[in-house]
Amino acid sequence: MCGMGASFDRGLIEDFGRWRTFSAGMWAWVLHKVTGWVLAGYLFAHLAVLSTAIPASSNPEAIAANADLYTRTIQGLEGILLVRVLEIGLLAAAVFHMVNGIRLLLVDLGIGLERQAEGFYVSIVVTVLVTLVSVPVFLPPEVVPF
Amino acid sequence: MARPRSRFESGSVAWFLQRVTAVVLLFVLAFHFLWLHFVNHAADVTLWGSALRMDQLVYFIGMVVFLVTAVYHALNGIYNALLNWGLSGRARQVSFWVFAVVGVVAIVQGIRIAFAMAGVVTQ
Amino acid sequence: MSGDGKHPAPASNSPATDQEDQQASPGGRTQTEEETVTLQVYRYDPDVEAKRTGSFETFEIPVHEGMTVLDALIEARDEHDSSLTFRHSCRQGVCGSDAFFVNGKQRLGCKTQISELSKPIRIEPLPHQPVIKDLVVEMEGFYERMQAVEPYFDPDDPPPGELEERKQTRENREDVKLSTRCIWCGACTSSCTIASDEDVYLGPAAINKGYRFYADDREGDERGKERLELLTEHDGVFRCQTQFSCTLVCPQDIPLTEHIQTLKRDATKRDLKFW
Numbered sequence: 001m002c003g004m005g006a007s008f009d010r011g012l013i014e015d016f017g018r019w020r021t022f023s024a025g026m027w028a029w030v031l032h033k034v035t036g037w038v039l040a041g042y043l044f045a046h047l048a049v050l051s052t053a054i055p056a057s058s059n060p061e062a063i064a065a066n067a068d069l070y071t072r073t074i075q076g077l078e079g080i081l082l083v084r085v086l087e088i089g090l091l092a093a094a095v096f097h098m099v100n101g102i103r104l105l106l107v108d109l110g111i112g113l114e115r116q117a118e119g120f121y122v123s124i125v126v127t128v129l130v131t132l133v134s135v136p137v138f139l140p141p142e143v144v145p146f
Numbered sequence: 147m148a149r150p151r152s153r154f155e156s157g158s159v160a161w162f163l164q165r166v167t168a169v170v171l172l173f174v175l176a177f178h179f180l181w182l183h184f185v186n187h188a189a190d191v192t193l194w195g196s197a198l199r200m201d202q203l204v205y206f207i208g209m210v211v212f213l214v215t216a217v218y219h220a221l222n223g224i225y226n227a228l229l230n231w232g233l234s235g236r237a238r239q240v241s242f243w244v245f246a247v248v249g250v251v252a253i254v255q256g257i258r259i260a261f262a263m264a265g266v267v268t269q
Numbered sequence: 270m271s272g273d274g275k276h277p278a279p280a281s282n283s284p285a286t287d288q289e290d291q292q293a294s295p296g297g298r299t300q301t302e303e304e305t306v307t308l309q310v311y312r313y314d315p316d317v318e319a320k321r322t323g324s325f326e327t328f329e330i331p332v333h334e335g336m337t338v339l340d341a342l343i344e345a346r347d348e349h350d351s352s353l354t355f356r357h358s359c360r361q362g363v364c365g366s367d368a369f370f371v372n373g374k375q376r377l378g379c380k381t382q383i384s385e386l387s388k389p390i391r392i393e394p395l396p397h398q399p400v401i402k403d404l405v406v407e408m409e410g411f412y413e414r415m416q417a418v419e420p421y422f423d424p425d426d427p428p429p430g431e432l433e434e435r436k437q438t439r440e441n442r443e444d445v446k447l448s449t450r451c452i453w454c455g456a457c458t459s460s461c462t463i464a465s466d467e468d469v470y471l472g473p474a475a476i477n478k479g480y481r482f483y484a485d486d487r488e489g490d491e492r493g494k495e496r497l498e499l500l501t502e503h504d505g506v507f508r509c510q511t512q513f514s515c516t517l518v519c520p521q522d523i524p525l526t527e528h529i530q531t532l533k534r535d536a537t538k539r540d541l542k543f544w
Contacts, residue, residue: 019374026514050259052252053262054259056193064194066192071192075189107530113526117513137183153540156536158536159537
């Protein structure tokens with residue numbers, strides 16, 4: 001990405017190397033992109049896991065015993081602590097993307113552009129609050145005594 | 147003399163649909179998270195349980211709407227991220243169609259899953 | 270530490286009597302103290318062996334009240350290193366020549382007070398554009414984008430009567446007022462990661478310039494339609510990701526993002542209309 005005579009390392013590095021000088025709008029953009037990639041990646045992984053329902057549906061005895069491929073796959077995954085922790089991360093990503101998404105919808109409608117930076121701070125606060133509240137729900141009882 | 151311009155050329159329709167799907171997703175995704183993590187717990191998911199949910203028409207339709215809007219929103223989002231990274235010309239055109247195909251495949255697969263689940267109840 | 274001991278150059282705007290007072294008590298301090306500020310300025314010169322890779326050079330500049338970044342740079346050049354190169358002209362915020370990257374933000378040198386900046390002050394050329402020398406960047410890409418939006422008044426029809434003026438309502442003038450203030454400094458386009466120099470995105474300055482005429486009622490509907498088409502093509506307004514950096518750095522306080530958003534909405538309404 002360097003043009004003639006350029007001697008900085010301009011380009012992608014320059015963009016993200018300057019993170020210390022990012023404004024609210026810039027942070028919102030970066031985080032919206034990052035959470036977007038995470039959610040998109042999850043969507044396809046999720047469809048893959050759910051696809052086990054198709055072969056699983058052909059075995060009524062297994063289904064009755066909750067031992068079919070779909071049930072075993074999902075409960076197996078849910079049994080892994082790391083997966084539970086990642087789910088909390090997924091929740092945080094989703095909440096931020098949704099709340100900041102609302103901020104972006106308002107911007108697109110021309111509402112409250114003067115307060116767009118505050119809107120970003122609200123997104124962060126809501127994300128943190130919802131994530132904290134959800135931790136006991138997401139983590140298994142062995143880890144969370146209450 | 148002017149070459150025929152498609153209304154899609156500016157990207158305004160894709161932009162608009164991204165916002166429309168965003169609004170829809172705000173509701174369905176929130177519902178999905180609440181229903182499947184707070185009301186029901188993910189660790190307790192079974193095929194039978196999923197089947198009972200999917201057998202209800204309103205839920206089924208809701209999930210299909212969720213599927214279509216989510217796939218569009220996600221793929222359109224990634225496509226735009228690639229454009230901003232400099233995707234252009236022939237690569238851009240090819241990518242567009244690749245994404246379109248991936249989208250259709252994902253939606254078809256999702257609907258197959260939904261039918262498979264609902265079908266368990268009527269077996 | 271007060272620089273190299275040279276007598277500070279007189280501030281160009283102060284009459285002789287004020288000058289003495291300033292030397293005696295700059296900023297109201299004691300008579301013997303001379304406050305200085307540390308500038309870290311980016312240096313690069315492809316024609317000089319030692320300067321072929323970019324680096325930062327430090328200057329200690331004596332401060333006087335009301336001193337701007339441009340004043341400090343001129344002092345550095347005039348008193349310390351005459352090879353220090355940067356663009357400047359009017360020094361009053363209307364020519365748009367002296368946009369720099371100061372302490373991590375795009376600012377006009379002549380409109381930025383030394384006193385409001387944290388020290389040491391880091392001055393770099395505008396990001397996302399190739400550096401020609403020191404603080405001078407290649408602006409051709411920027412000018413090309415500006416020209417691409419046909420930035421001149423271009424009405425559908427001649428004025429109503431033969432020698433009559435073309436009238437504009439007060440409301441319409443208010444609508445376009447802020448968009449007319451652009452001084453082509455390039456700060457906004459430099460601040461936008463989508464408009465980095467290799468990209469073809471029009472950028473906030475060019476779009477705003479197009480908006481200025483698009484929104485002007487005096488041009489007429491046909492011209493307005495053509496302009497909207499130009500501004501909403503492939504790498505037009507829909508590449509904007511509402512980072513808001515442009516709005517933040519514009520030295521003329523033009524609500525750039527707002528104007529871009531208006532164009533997005535208008536284009537969407539236009540394209541959805543036939544359904």
